Amino acid sequence: xxxxxxELSSLSCEEGRVSLEKFLxxxxxxxxxxxxxxxxxxxxxxxxxxxxxxxxxxxxxLIVERERIYHAGFLAxxxxxGGRFVPSLELGWELATRGAVPGELIVMLNEAEEKEFIFGRxxxxxxxxxxxxxxxxxxxxxxxxxxxxxxxxxxxxxxxxIGSYIRSKD
Amino acid sequence: MSSEKIFDIKVSGEAVKLSRRYGILPYMAxxxxxxxxxxxxxxxMESVSKGIPRSIRCNTLAIKDCRELEKRLEERGLVLRPSKxxxxxxxxxxxxxxxxxxxxxxxxxxxxxxxxxxxxxxALSPKPGERVADLAxxxxxxxxxxxxxxxxxxxxxxxxxxxxxxxKLVSNIERMHVRNAVxxxxxxxxxxxxxxxFDRIMLDAPCTGEGLxxxxxxxxxxxTEEDLRKMSNYQQRLVERSFRFLKPGGIxxxxxxxxxxxxxxxxxSSVLERTEDMEVLETRLQGSSNTPGLEEFNxxxxxxxxxxxxxLYPHRDGTEGFFICLxxxxx
Numbered sequence: 001x002x003x004x005x006x007e008l009s010s011l012s013c014e015e016g017r018v019s020l021e022k023f024l025x026x027x028x029x030x031x032x033x034x035x036x037x038x039x040x041x042x043x044x045x046x047x048x049x050x051x052x053x054x055x056x057x058x059x060x061x062l063i064v065e066r067e068r069i070y071h072a073g074f075l076a077x078x079x080x081x082g083g084r085f086v087p088s089l090e091l092g093w094e095l096a097t098r099g100a101v102p103g104e105l106i107v108m109l110n111e112a113e114e115k116e117f118i119f120g121r122x123x124x125x126x127x128x129x130x131x132x133x134x135x136x137x138x139x140x141x142x143x144x145x146x147x148x149x150x151x152x153x154x155x156x157x158x159x160x161x162i163g164s165y166i167r168s169k170d
Numbered sequence: 171m172s173s174e175k176i177f178d179i180k181v182s183g184e185a186v187k188l189s190r191r192y193g194i195l196p197y198m199a200x201x202x203x204x205x206x207x208x209x210x211x212x213x214x215m216e217s218v219s220k221g222i223p224r225s226i227r228c229n230t231l232a233i234k235d236c237r238e239l240e241k242r243l244e245e246r247g248l249v250l251r252p253s254k255x256x257x258x259x260x261x262x263x264x265x266x267x268x269x270x271x272x273x274x275x276x277x278x279x280x281x282x283x284x285x286x287x288x289x290x291x292x293a294l295s296p297k298p299g300e301r302v303a304d305l306a307x308x309x310x311x312x313x314x315x316x317x318x319x320x321x322x323x324x325x326x327x328x329x330x331x332x333x334x335x336x337x338k339l340v341s342n343i344e345r346m347h348v349r350n351a352v353x354x355x356x357x358x359x360x361x362x363x364x365x366x367x368f369d370r371i372m373l374d375a376p377c378t379g380e381g382l383x384x385x386x387x388x389x390x391x392x393x394t395e396e397d398l399r400k401m402s403n404y405q406q407r408l409v410e411r412s413f414r415f416l417k418p419g420g421i422x423x424x425x426x427x428x429x430x431x432x433x434x435x436x437x438x439s440s441v442l443e444r445t446e447d448m449e450v451l452e453t454r455l456q457g458s459s460n461t462p463g464l465e466e467f468n469x470x471x472x473x474x475x476x477x478x479x480x481x482l483y484p485h486r487d488g489t490e491g492f493f494i495c496l497x498x499x500x501x
Contacts, residue, residue, distance in 0.1 A: 033349070054325050058301075058352055058364070065362035071340050071353035090344050118276060144277055162276040165345045 013039030016048035019085040020076050026134075029100040031076075031091070038072040045078040048085075087148060089160055092137055096145035107136045107149060107156050114140045117147065118163035122155045130154055176436055176470045177399045184208065192219060194390040198380075204468060205431070210485075217485035222384050223251075224269060225285050227311075228258040231318050231347045232278040239279050246272060254457035255487070256288040278346045283311040286381065286427065286482045286492030290374065291315040293453055293480065293494050294423040296324075300369040303327040305358045305412050308335030310342035312372050317348040326351040327368070329358055358411060365414045370421050373412045375405045377426040377433050381491025384484045398432040405437045413441075413448060416499040421451065429481065429491035431467035438479070438495055439472040450475045451496040459486040463495065 016039045024031055034050035038059055041047070051059060051073035059072050074094070077087040095101050113123045117138060132151040138161070140146055147161030185200035192199070192215045202211040228236035236258045240250055247266040253259035262269060269275065269282050291312050296302045298321045304313045307328040316326050328343070328351050330336050336355055343351050354361060378393045378401055379386070409424055416422055426433050442448055454460045463479030465472055479495035 052350070054299075054323065055350065055352055058325055058327055058367075061364055062352070062354060062362075067361055068355040069352060070336060070355050071343060071351065073352075074349045075344060088344070090347070093347060114273065118273070140273075144273075162345075165276055165341055166270055 023085045044081045047078045048076045093145045122157045124155045213485045223261040226280040253285045284490045286489040290425040290494045299324040301325045302370045303368045304372045308339040310339040314346040322349045329354045331357045374425045377428040380428040380430045409441045418501045424495045434493040435472040435476040447500040450478045452478045453480040453496045
């Protein structure tokens with residue numbers, strides 16, 4: 001972590017909180033269990049983490065000691081240069097398991113489509129709007145979270161999918 | 171305690187024969203003869219030659235009912251056998267698919283992990299709401315298991331020195347839906363971790379990996395006595411430092427995936443000698459053979475206290491070779 005990154009690590013990052021809340025408002029969902037925030041800048045991204053009260057003390061201690069924190073609590077997403085918030089897979093899982101997302105923002109895939117999607121490939125989905133700006137929550141038929149996607153030309157394009165857990169490992 | 175004698179292994183003719191038969195280095199064979207005696211050393215080497223099946227841990231943070239996971243995996247053609255030591259651990263006797271490539275793995279429903287490694291977390295027994303540190307944490311098997319037993323409450327400080335392994339640790343923590351962890355990149359000998367602050371500590375110390383020869387054949391010929399000596403010194407420094415992070419009354423698990431007495435009983439008994447507020451606790455696990463730690467090795471006495479520690483072996487417990495020992499910081 002560079003000195004610049006260390007300076008930007010903070011317990012309460014206003015920019016992160018505002019971006020996350022705006023994203024959730026646009027999706028018309030609420031996220032509990034996010035009593036404070038921790039942010040970490042890496043490259044051109046600002047990573048935003050939700051932390052519970054129990055984690056605050058240790059995070060604060062490590063920041064004061066200028067130690068290198070790489071993760072705290074749960075990753076909500078990151079802000080790209082230009083201010084766009086990109087939700088994490090963890091946020092998607094949290095929203096999906098709470099059943100908190102309005103139906104029009106959900107795409108459900110069958111088993112064959114699921115396989116394509118988690119390989120990071122686009123999947124034609126009958127009945128999907130041709131183009132849609134919003135990010136969509138992609139689930140399988142069991143209602144399990146597979147990733148975030150975007151509708152384009154009648155297909156769902158992966159923005160982030162759970163297959164990346166093993167692809168990134170490689 | 172003589173610090174050098176323990177590393178001075180005189181190889182006998184019998185050890186040379188054993189080493190040739192099983193393709194291991196002669197000094198290793200001699201040590202197995204010392205630990206087990208002739209007959210059991212053969213049994214040990216037979217089980218190493220056969221290997222043990224891979225195993226998985228059902229993650230109740232992501233899937234509430236492990237029977238549901240069993241059912242789904244069996245529908246994919248996996249043959250599972252429950253572990254006797256870990257109630258939510260399974261040996262995979264057969265799998266037509268790669269264990270890391272199923273949708274259930276990607277969803278965080280299970281972690282591919284040795285039963286010995288799982289057993290160490292069960293021995294430490296972290297409770298919801300506690301403050302726990304997992305030192306030398308990558309790739310995250312123990313951190314995610316600790317969070318599971320803590321039901322995602324309290325705090326887990328997870329420390330890793332190696333930047334390359336850190337990415338894997340972070341990825342696994344996210345995949346397994348852990349919410350109560352803070353990951354610190356740092357050297358536990360130098361990092362400013364708060365002292366006297368933790369209820370429990372897991373120190374899965376870097377080791378020569380002698381217990382993993384059931385999985386990794388190359389380990390049979392790649393490590394020398396000199397590696398053991400170097401590792402042993404480093405491990406003693408890690409134990410002494412890590413123990414300071416405990417609250418008075420707090421419990422630390424010293425764990426290695428090694429069956430080498432040089433990396434286990436010798437390390438702990440050396441530290442115990444110079445640490446007034448350290449006491450060894452009885453470490454036993456239901457479903458295991460409860461093999462005690464060694465009192466003596468190669469003419470070096472470790473003391474009766476070391477019998478309270480626990481050894482896991484492939485031929486007795488069906489696990490990778492493992493050493494687990496609990497210590498308490500006296501009030």
